[in-house]
Amino acid sequence: GQSLEQPSEVTAVEGAIVQINCTYQTSGFYGLSWYQQHDGGAPTFLSYNALDGLEETGRFSSFLSRSDSYGYLLLQELQMKDSASYFCAVHQGGKLIFGQGTELSVKP
């Protein structure tokens, strides 16, 4: 089987840095993606790691350690609009298996 674990909620203040962790247990792992979802809207793709290391895209970075079955999403210079749910997802045979999501609340 497969499972992903991420914290259910994280709170941070505007301008700060926050890290959302994701650990996974799965077979046939090809990579880890991150998606953002605002208030039940359409999830949108943020980042993808196929290999170990850090990927940076603007204020967002994502990290993967395959040996530790662990990854994280790092959000810098937090803005109020970053308040949303964030999902990690593992890739298996062309499909995605999603975690249950982390709700990020950004406070002024």
Place this chain on the structure above:
Amino acid sequence: DADVTQTPRNRITKTGKRIMLECSQTKGHDRMYWYRQDPGLGLQLIYYSFDVKDINKGEISDGYSVSRQAQAKFSLSLESAIPNQTALYFCATSDPKRYNEQFFGPGTRLTVL
């Protein structure tokens, strides 16, 4: 215009009714997916299709069926709706060369009474 569209956006139906949710895309992607999301939870894969002649079951296919009518169209059916199928349903597409990046439709909010 939206690249991935879903109809209807909201639907209320009664237990035992047959209902179809439709998804259309203009992205030219071969791969299409149907997900279900329950409040406060992640996305669960119902069915997916890598091309018109390919249909695969996902994590939670029981009680659902799909039809891939064309490259651009992928429909999800509930043959006999039940209350615990009340959820938010998303369709998504991806390019086979970049399947890690899926593009989601706006969702259909389904309520089964």
